[in-house]
Amino acid sequence: MNGIAPESYVAGKWIGPGTAAKPIMSPVDGSEIARAGGADLDFAAMRAFALDKGGPALRAMTFHQRAKMLKALAGYIGSRKEELYALNPLTGATRKDGAVDIEGGIITMTVIAGKGRREMPDGHVYIDGEVERISRSGTFLAQHIAVPRQGVAVHINAFNFPVWGMLEKLAPTLLAGMPAIVKPATQTCYLTEACFRMIVESGLVPEGAVQLIVGGTGDLLDRLGPQDVVSFTGSADTALTLRSNRNLLSQSVRFMAEADSLNASVLGPDVVPGSEEFDLFVKQAATEMTVKAGQKCTAIRRIIVPEAQMDAVTEALAERLRGTTIGDPAGDARMGALASAAQRADVLEKAAMLASEATNVLEGLTAPDGPGFVAPMLFRCADPDAGRTVHDVEAFGPVSTVMPYRDLPHAAALANRGNGSLVASLVTGDPQVARAFTLDSAAWHGRLYITDRTSMKEATGHGSPLPHLVHGGPGRAGGGEELGGVRGVLHYMQRTAVQGSPDVLTAVTGQWVPGAREIEGPAHPFRRTFRYIEIGETIVTEPREVTLEDIEHFAHFTGDTFYAHMDEAAAQANPFFPGRVAHGYLLLSFAAGLFVMPDPGPVLANTGLNGLSFQKPVSPGDRVHVRLTARRKTQRTDAYGEVAWHVTLYNQEAEQVAEYELLTMVAYEMP
Incomplete structure (x- = not known):
């Protein structure tokens, strides 16, 4: 194994050790196993390459495209993991120890990719929370969003996990849409470099999205600005030294530390x-x-x-x-x-x-x-x-x-x-x-x-540490966080409150907001494929009268004979009801009957509903109708996607009586 010469990857080029390279000695027998660092690296060029090439390329991709990239990348590294295991004993670690590092890193990247596909939108803007209604009539609203920071993330990693330490930071960073410069600890940098080389050779990552420093960081920290992020793992003393950098403080550079703790x-x-x-x-x-x-x-x-x-x-x-x-x-x-x-x-x-x-x-x-x-x-x-x-x-x-x-x-x-x-x-x-x-x-x-x-x-x-959960802690532990699923991704994004009309928020977020413009499609939306359904596409159904016979039939058929549906006197004694009222689930069933299309078509299945609420009771003799609006689209595979529909039920007085979000799987194209 003698003669290992880990290289830096700067602005798309590999740069080997310089004349001042430091020897890395084996912890097992004391022999020299590698020489690293000592090269004169252009840190200004590295940052510029990340900002000019990597950042724009990543931000042009959607969250789901970046998640697919991470999943493929984890699979590629996994297919070559034995090359990493071959180097692992040089670090002093057993194969079982190496599995925590190597397999753990691959699994972490896979989990973060899955989180991106399931919990983040198929778009460029992450929606943080619900719409804030800040005007009486709802014409002026606010929505918190998160977008990728337009800088570079500098990852400074510890010696003990040369693979996992890199991958667990890269996964949320790249998913966020931010390029990264990785700086591993010199003692085990040859293992990090071997894994990093796989990332480059995979061809899966855009040019400029990842770079590698073997050796010191030179004046890199002095060149960072307000859009950049520094993420550090190591000792509390080193964390203090780094976060005290005058430029980081003056530029308010986001700094996250995960430090050793008792x-x-x-x-x-x-x-x-x-x-x-x-x-x-x-x-x-x-x-x-x-x-x-x-x-x-x-x-x-x-x-x-x-x-x-x-x-x-x-x-x-x-x-x-x-x-x-x-x-x-x-x-x-x-x-x-x-x-x-x-x-x-x-x-x-x-x-x-x-x-x-x-x-x-x-x-x-x-x-x-x-x-x-x-x-x-x-x-x-x-x-x-x-x-x-x-x-x-x-x-x-x-x-x-x-x-x-x-x-x-x-x-x-x-x-x-x-x-x-x-x-x-x-x-x-x-x-x-x-x-x-x-x-x-x-x-x-x-x-x-x-x-x-x-x-x-x-x-x-x-x-x-699990990719689903935060990894960090207060005080001596660094006061920062890593991982935590989507929480870790948000560390590399900027949260912003956007204020405007429903149409503005719909345009910004890519998700229809109540009050925004509604679109009348050329056909019933359930007859249209995922590809052609437009956000805001809406139908309003004909009304249906709810009768006492409907309520009684539903009660006996389902077994739901709650007194508010069956006992007039008891229902009137309840301050919430004017008398006997329709079951909420009866209303949902009627709603489905009003907007579904019975014949086979592109809608493959209903997969759930979110945020169900009932605002006003419906009495026998009331007439209900439904407004169905395409709220959000998420492509799941090449064959189908998920459409979220905003569903509202109204009575004959145009008063809203119920609201929910319906999820359907819709074919991308008709066979």
């Missing part, structure tokens, strides 16, 4: 030795200490247990850790090496600081020779209230501290003393314990992972 795991007061929850807790703690040799921003650093279980937990966990095989990550070892000799030195330094307040119960446990190997260290702190170092110092390796608590509020207080974390976990069989802990601690943690014997078989694990 995550805690709490054993519930209801859990006793021998229970499934107890065994789960011990296994989870050991796993989080040894996966990636403890080099995870979400790893458990503080193990908080009831005073009565202090000895039992310590002994069980120590026994499990003593059985951990440490060795060459290319072999069958359970735990590999830290990423570098420098990382090992830092872990040992921090462990020595922890030893001033706690005792290593695994003293004497040894690891193989090699610059990156270190044995697990399990500290025991008898007085966590008096301790400071155990709540302030993180050894970024297979190191954790067990500490006792008196009662549940004390446990939450200890967990919160980490001053903000990415995740805190709780193992308990009592939902009330879970509730109390959540109320006391949620403000200090980005994620609460609560599990028991019911969920343990399907639970994802304390240290597993």
